[in-house]
Amino acid sequence: MNHLGENGSIVILGAGITGLTAAWELSRSFPGRVILLEKESKVGGLADTAFTKEQFAFDTGSHRLHEDNHPKVNQLIRDLCGPDLLKRERKGQIYIQDKPFRYPPSALDIMTAFGLKDFARFGFGFLFSRIRQMFQKTEPGNFEDYITSKVGKGLYTRFYRPYAMKLYGMSPRSIAKDPAINRVRKFKPAAMIQDVRDKISGKKTRTYLYPAKGIGQLSTALKEKFLNNGGQLVFISQLESICLKNDNVIDSITYRTQNGSRQDVAVGTFISTISLDILHDLIKFESEKAKRPEFTLRWRALRLLHLVTSDKVQSEHETYYFPESHIPFGRVSEIGKYSPALISDPDRTLLTIEIPCSPGDQTWDMGDDQLAEVCTSGLQKLGILRNPMQGTTTSFSRKLDKIYPVYDLGWKERFDRVYDRLNQVQNLYMIGRGALFLHCNIDHCMLMAIKLNEYLSQGHADKTEWEGIRKEFFNYRVRE
Ligand SMILES: Cc1cc2nc3c(=O)[nH]c(=O)nc-3n(C[C@H](O)[C@H](O)[C@H](O)COP(=O)(O)OP(=O)(O)OC[C@H]3O[C@@H](n4cnc5c(N)ncnc54)[C@H](O)[C@@H]3O)c2cc1C
Missing domain, CATH: 3.50.50.60 (FAD/NAD(P)-binding domain)
Known part of the structure; x- marks a missing residue:
């Protein structure tokens, strides 16, 4: 009927x-x-661009529109935004071992990030994993086994394991392989050859759309x-x-x-x-x-800290990614670089800091001031914020439950x-x-x-x- x-x-x-x-x-x-x-x-x-506090508009975390959408979606986005749809150059950085790399990182970036000795170890592990894969009869079933089978144990342990622990808050052995598949596409031979070509031919410009x-x-x-x-x-x-x-x-x-x-x-x-x-x-x-x-079924939550400071962030980058577990946050974005129209006071900077967590854990329960202190000192150690900071800084946070499905x-x-x-x-x-x-x-x-x-x-x-x-x-x- x-x-x-x-x-x-x-x-x-x-x-x-x-x-x-x-x-x-x-x-x-x-x-x-x-x-x-x-x-x-x-x-x-x-x-949603939810808050207009302290003369700034706040998105719910770092949001951008990609260009490779279905044509019907792209048409609708253009109709909705008209001339307000900005095309921006993507300027992201990922920190590995506290060193910045261009985001998204290439397979080579990840392999070299840990120094020469580990690079050799990762290279050997990678080749070994590829040979072993040829004789493997069954598809690995969990995140750990899947990634290890694609990139080797060394790289998994140093890079992917901490990332998965941080995002999902649980052992990668208990996570299905589904979210892992996307993560290691860059280690496919064709993608690696393309990366090398991009490196030789100079910097590849990536863009995104933003209202x-x-x-x-x-x-x-x-x-x-x-x-x-x-x-x-x-x-x-x-x-x-x-x-x-x-x-x-x-x-x-x-x-x-x-x-x-x-x-x-x-x-x-x-x-x-x-x-x-x-x-x-x-x-x-x-x-x-x-x-x-x-x-x-389970979801992972997110704590967002919005930090408004009269100190300027010196870097030209708009988003920073932190996959490793010794840094408490996962991503930091500066909204004024997505669209200057969101900032009515050019002398101040707004950072939105995303912290994956679960209700009831330490980060979820932490007071706003303590959270701001932890995040500020983390950003200062990485050199993204100055130490000491100049002028005034204010912050407030939001708790968002059921954000990431846990596979x-x-x-x-x-x-x-x-x-x-x-x-x-x-x-x-x-x-x-x-x-x-x-x-x-x-x-x-x-x-x-x-x-x-x-x-x-x-x-x-x-x-x-x-x-x-x-x-x-x-x-x-x-x-x-
Ligand atoms: C931090 C972060 C960054 C992201 N960055 C990007 C990005 O850069 N690019 C991108 O394309 N996507 C990004 N996303 C993903 C994107 O935001 C979401 O996938 C999308 O907005 C989900 O839309 P939705 O309508 O399905 O769900 P939701 O946005 O969750 O909407 C559900 C709605 O239902 C309402 N609701 C809930 N319960 C009830 C009830 N009982 N009765 C009535 N109403 C109810 C809620 O209030 C809400 O308005 C990001 C997501 C997050 C969390």
Whole structure:
């Protein structure tokens, strides 16, 4: 049965970039029928330029748009930003052994970063791993074994192990190989030859796109287009219940508005872009007499420290990456170098410092002042900030839970169990980062929404073919 054919409302949960893109696209295909529900008092989710404090606008961490997106996504981004879409030269640095290298580093950069003795050891380990691979009958199953099989034990232990420990907060032996695959592509012979060519021919310029008013400009423009097209945006305090008909169709939902009143909405089609666990708890099947299956997927959290200083950062770089575990943060970005329009006071610098962590651990619980002290002294030791710093410095932090899906061993089977359970509901579609447990980029999110609109507007009668499209979303490669 095609629920859209019944003229029911299309209810979208979550006004991040996925929900907003879906809302805008669907409002054109089904005018007057789209309702977007959001639990914060603003739209954008992670793709948001949230704060205007101390005369600066703050993105939720370092965000940039890549240029190799699907043409439909690139067109939409251009339509949303118009002349405000800036093309910037990428000037990133990665610190290995406290020494800066160009980001992204080449295979050769990584191998030489630890000195001559280790370079020889890594080279030997690399060759040995390649020979051993030829005789290996089974694909390695975890992060550690996969990387070791591609680059050798030495390089794994010195470079990749600390990185994985820092990002995921757990032993790489317990992490699936999925996130490892992307990390070692640069060690493929073709990529290594290309790197050497780039080195010989001089510096290769990399560029990225960025909206002049911050990454949140995309979300704001989508919101305005959606509202101008007759879309309905409701800021809710909580989605209270989801009512099923015949145990397999969402009939209606009940939510509380932000002023406390309770509302019921009849649902034709329901699109969820929020994290999977919330829906897992809200959808209760009559037929599930026994207790609901346990939800066992895990996310890693992020602490963001925004540091505003009247001391200038001398370097020309806009982003710095720190894979090693002796440095407490993972990435630092200077937003004024992404877009000068975000800084109304040119004499001050804003740094956004990203620290992967988990609720309850030391970094998560640390007070803002202590966190600022730890980060400042780390940046001073690396020479990114001066010691002592000049003028005044202020800072504040934010805690973001459920940011990175943790692909630990067996995650896919556990994800499939949760997804398949919810997917029994015929008029429910799940897209976006949290709903599909995907470590993905903004353009991926936009494309999922574009594809869902194409699917629904073509009048498909059921979800069978959608599943084929949805599975392709897992082939996307995240770019940093
Ligand atoms: C630090 C950082 C840096 C990044 N850098 C880049 C980058 O450089 N380039 C890039 O392309 N991508 C980047 N990304 C990824 C990108 O930001 C995300 O993949 C994307 O924004 C996710 O969008 P989404 O709409 O799927 O999810 P979200 O942004 O998480 O949106 C979900 C929305 O649902 C709302 N919600 C949650 N629960 C409920 C509920 N119960 N009821 C109603 N609403 C609810 C939330 O408030 C939110 O608005 C980065 C991500 C992070 C964290």
